[in-house]
Amino acid sequence: MKKSVILLFAVCVLATAVFAQTGIKKKRPLPHEYGRVVINNFSEQAGLPAVEFEHWLHRSKFTCRLCHVDLAFAMKAGGSNIRAADNAKGFYCGTCHNGKQGPGGKKMFASCSVPWTRDDLPKCQRCHSRGKAVKHEYDFDTVTAKFPKERFGNGVNWEKAENDGLIKLIDEIPGVSIPRPPMATVKDFSIAPAAQGIAEIIFSHKKHTVWNGCEVCHPEIFIGVKKGTTKYSMVDIYSGKYCGVCHGTVAFPLLDCQRCHTKPVQQL
Amino acid sequence: MHAVLGTILCLLITGTAFGQWDLPKNLPPDEYGTVLINRTSEKSGVKPAVFSHWVHRRKHTCRVCHFEIEFNFKVNTTEITEAASKGGRYCGTAGCHDGTASFGHTEANCGRCHTGSRAADQKLFASLASFPKNRHGNGVNWVKALEKGLITPLTTLTIPQADMSFDKRLRLEAEWKNIPAAVFPHEEHNAWLDCNNCHPDIFNIKKKTTKHFSMVRILSGEFCGVCHLTVAFPMNDCKRCHPKMR
Numbered sequence: 001m002k003k004s005v006i007l008l009f010a011v012c013v014l015a016t017a018v019f020a021q022t023g024i025k026k027k028r029p030l031p032h033e034y035g036r037v038v039i040n041n042f043s044e045q046a047g048l049p050a051v052e053f054e055h056w057l058h059r060s061k062f063t064c065r066l067c068h069v070d071l072a073f074a075m076k077a078g079g080s081n082i083r084a085a086d087n088a089k090g091f092y093c094g095t096c097h098n099g100k101q102g103p104g105g106k107k108m109f110a111s112c113s114v115p116w117t118r119d120d121l122p123k124c125q126r127c128h129s130r131g132k133a134v135k136h137e138y139d140f141d142t143v144t145a146k147f148p149k150e151r152f153g154n155g156v157n158w159e160k161a162e163n164d165g166l167i168k169l170i171d172e173i174p175g176v177s178i179p180r181p182p183m184a185t186v187k188d189f190s191i192a193p194a195a196q197g198i199a200e201i202i203f204s205h206k207k208h209t210v211w212n213g214c215e216v217c218h219p220e221i222f223i224g225v226k227k228g229t230t231k232y233s234m235v236d237i238y239s240g241k242y243c244g245v246c247h248g249t250v251a252f253p254l255l256d257c258q259r260c261h262t263k264p265v266q267q268l
Numbered sequence: 269m270h271a272v273l274g275t276i277l278c279l280l281i282t283g284t285a286f287g288q289w290d291l292p293k294n295l296p297p298d299e300y301g302t303v304l305i306n307r308t309s310e311k312s313g314v315k316p317a318v319f320s321h322w323v324h325r326r327k328h329t330c331r332v333c334h335f336e337i338e339f340n341f342k343v344n345t346t347e348i349t350e351a352a353s354k355g356g357r358y359c360g361t362a363g364c365h366d367g368t369a370s371f372g373h374t375e376a377n378c379g380r381c382h383t384g385s386r387a388a389d390q391k392l393f394a395s396l397a398s399f400p401k402n403r404h405g406n407g408v409n410w411v412k413a414l415e416k417g418l419i420t421p422l423t424t425l426t427i428p429q430a431d432m433s434f435d436k437r438l439r440l441e442a443e444w445k446n447i448p449a450a451v452f453p454h455e456e457h458n459a460w461l462d463c464n465n466c467h468p469d470i471f472n473i474k475k476k477t478t479k480h481f482s483m484v485r486i487l488s489g490e491f492c493g494v495c496h497l498t499v500a501f502p503m504n505d506c507k508r509c510h511p512k513m514r
Contacts, residue, residue, distance in 0.1 A: 023490030025341035
């Protein structure tokens, strides 16, 4: 009996090894799918569809820093272990989505902020929409129609959209954010790649601080005390560390090699 | 009982995984690399659209369509729609089938792509007759044609190509002792492709960390087989990669 169990297990392992496709090109997400995060820590256990969070909608209104620093959202899907009770108490999504006036002056719908019954399901599906045909208030094509276009990711040049004033990013929530004086931007710098023959990397602090302040990246992702202290490679980046924390999931994807491996820094 | 079931399952799995990796049937040279796109065509009442790689690779490198214009590498996986093309994406990208650079998406032109057949324009194919020969594929040695300047494909539409002078040649030892090593030249590939076309999805970038990189898997469409079974010179041409093979 024991032997057959082991054999069956071996078959399963073998099957996974055989069918795990490695050497093929992945399908690219469509512009509106890029940056979509599925959160399913407790949803399906509670009998609800998983939450689909669209970065494109929120980043057209808020800085990354606001949610990922001030509201303490983790940088990895499911990393915050958000419960309905947390939202109801005014943490995470519930900071803004509390049924009151939100940070842009708009009345916000309440997220999990009242005890819910099965009759509330249609309301819940506003966020708990995985696998449901939900018609959302904001449509990707309509919202992004006037934004400057760019290849890859959402197909939107977010940097230019912000620079041109097409989007005005909110960076503070009264009562939650700590008001801070603006910081002087640290200069751009170059990073020499490990492999010979690959163009040097120019990193622009200026472009990053608009969205991230200092705290999104330092000191957790990059210790940032002295240039060269954090050692990392392209392999690390591709596996979701360092630059790969954002670039590859939300910020422009890593397939755009020359956007970083370029000298001088690419202009808008 | 379980053991018997397990063994049968095991055999079935290995059978499906390793049993059928015969080289695909050789298509006639003028149809090699020609795909029929039928993701939604027939469902929408039009014939499948024909796309011929050899027609396009004379004027554009792989990079232009598979990097800049974001065509996936597998037929019917890119969500090409009439609206997307008319809106300037995919086939309708500015500088391509936009009505100026090449024929656009007008009603009169539907039938130029939606032919439902792989049949090639014979007059156009005859124009390749003067190109360096190759025994397989399109019968054309595209690498030599490019080197000799017989074709000057565009490498970019809007994103200027970065410095692609990375010319490292890799020596890939074969799995079997009696097979000579394969040689991989970056330079010849860079002439057509962007780094990202191959890295890191198909090949990892750290030496020797690409897993399961075996001939069986290549022949079943992974790794080199992503291109070298369908568009780039096919793998009947053993010597082209294993130069010391007799």
